[in-house]
């Protein structure tokens with residue numbers, strides 16, 4: 001498999017964690033986001049959205065896009081250890097948490113949105129303030145979604161889809177200066193994930209293209 005990513009792409013980071021949790025190897029190809037390499041024709045042929053990540057499978061010509069779809073594909077083809085619980089209600093709760101981040105927080109603070117805000121006249125401070133506010137609002141809701149849990153991870157005693165979305169999003173939260181003090185449960189989960197080699201090896205600073 002070939003994973004197309006960038007060290008600081010939080011969506012690619014989710015897939016790196018999933019691959020590591022499953023013990024799956026992939027070749028890594030890097031596309032520099034700030035230099036716009038994800039918009040080059042040889043990449044948009046793979047992902048017409050021009051977004052990272054994309055996963056080229058060993059099956060000739062098969063390419064997967066969208067990090068959550070990729071993680072669920074990996075979970076279905078390599079079920080052990082599971083990224084989702086088996087029971088439907090519990091599965092729906094984990095997916096809801098993951099989507100709260102991947103569908104409702106991350107896209108609003110994504111590079112192309114910040115660039116567009118810049119083009120509309122917002123200066124750097126205002127753009128960063130935008131990102132900080134949307135991440136803070138979204139993560140405050142995430143804290144409530146997992147507040148009643150008492151496992152080490154978002155939903156129980158093992159890491160899964162929710163955790164692999166949370167950790168990269170917390171990294172972005174810190175980058176943009178979000179105050180996490182009112183989110184103790186999210187911070188505990190982050191600390192538990194940080195103990196695991198699968199999360200450690202997926203961290204941006206451990207990637208070959210890290211700057």
Ligand SMILES: N[C@@H](CCC(=O)N[C@@H](CS)C(=O)NCC(=O)O)C(=O)O
Nearest residue numbers: 009010011051052066067110111112
């Ligand atoms: N929903 C997509 C989001 C992918 C995405 O937005 N990736 C970012 C990097 S984290 C990207 O490629 N951004 C390029 C841009 O904003 O121009 C997924 O989960 O895969």
